[in-house]
Amino acid sequence: MADPTPVIDDLRAESEELDRLVAGLTPERWALATPAPGWTVAHQIAHLAWTDHAALAAVTDADAFRALVGKALAHGDSFVDEGAKESAGLPPAELLARWRSGRDALDRALRAVEPGARFPWFGPPMAVASMATARLMETWAHGLDVADALGIDPAPTDRLAHIARLGVRTRDFAYTVHGLTPPAEEFRVRLTAPSGAVWEYGPDDAPQHVTGPALDFCLLVTQRAHRDDLALTATGPDADRWLDIAQAFAGPPGSGRKPRTAEETAGPVEGSGR
Template identity: 70%
Template sequence: MVDPRVVFDDLRDESDELDSLVGGASVADWGRVTPAPGWSVAHQIAHLAWTDRVALLAVTDADAFAGEVEKAFAAPYAFVDEAAEEGAALPPVELLARWREGRAALQDALRAAPAGARFPWYGPPMSAVSMATARLMETWAHGQDVADVLGVTREPTARLRHVVHIGVRTRDYAFGVRGMTPPGDAFRIELTAPGPGGEVWAYGPEGAAQHVTGPALDFCRLVTQRAHRADLALTAHGPDADRWLDIAQAFAGPAGPGREPRGHGREGGA
């Protein structure tokens, strides 16, 4: 069992790292378009601020959160972009303050949540730890878009393990959201952790016929659709594993278009 405090601390640290990128950015930098079509740096931060706000509602006010779900049902393919557009229209200093305030409030609420409590979400209900893990995954992914457009190479950390965890657990979801039947057998996933030690993060039964190997960083970039599979050093062994790497997604919602290979046109996917 993972210590909830570790997950909460890692979410805080992941957010702080992204904050350090945008906190000193110029107004012009906030307006630069990231690899997600139509999304500037401001849109990326606005999206994180909005998601923190609705996550806080899920944890503290289920009735108010139900209203947010109704908005999503009314415009399933637009509500995320509309929220990001609204936030991105704010002056950067105001948007940054809103994001900082919202994520701090969410941290407090998650840490204070009763053990075993589950909260509503756009998918299945989530525990406080699951909610924090999902927020870390999104923060890392949108932070990657920001880093890419600002020309910053981020040093991968052990916090990626949380992103890997979601990526592995959402295997069947990735098939189901595309109307495909998930494979019946478990996969073996072996990923090399960041850092010089060469530690391997392993999931699933040893000796499984279907397995995936490669760097953990590349797996995270794949399941968050921040890079095309062709640009990553991931290897699938078995036809089902191979198919999964083509469609993997760690986020809820419709299947995204993903990113095109480098040098093959405009990258896609928010």
């Protein structure tokens, strides 16, 4: 059983990096629009605070989490927006304090969990490492949306390894959520990390494979950029189809992003929806 401490540590580091982006913002900048339609910087942080609260409930209070699931079923597609809206209107200092306290409580809870424990979630149940990876993915992706609003192009780190691995593991989910039958054979995925290391997944002799920068793959599976704007190469029809539908997050198919215009190409990669 893998030790979940490294991914929990990386989740903390990713959260602290985003915290540094927003901690000194004026109220006007908290109100800046992000690439997610209708969402400001405040909505992005409020969403992370809400999902950290949901994750904490899943880890520590099964009854409270079941109540959240019931609310999600009752509200349907508007549930995510409502969760963000609940706190987005708070004074920035109060919202920031709420996000910090929630993620700190989740950090402590994840580190205290017994080995082998699994928790309910909006999709399949999760182990500790999976829960931390999902939170890291969301923190990174929504952090990109915040950075986009602020006109910042954050440098990628090798913390992307967790998101890349999740993107590979959710391949079959992406097919299924689009009403498609997943391929029977695994793909070979070979990604170049920000540090220059090479991350490889799947059988060496797989006839279908995907190659490219790890950053681009993570942008794809979090739907923070359109495939046409990324340097990813697919060999084989199923692998090619995967790059059109990939998503590492739970829920219905995401709407993705439109290809960037010539004017946008000169700026940072645009973040995507939720």
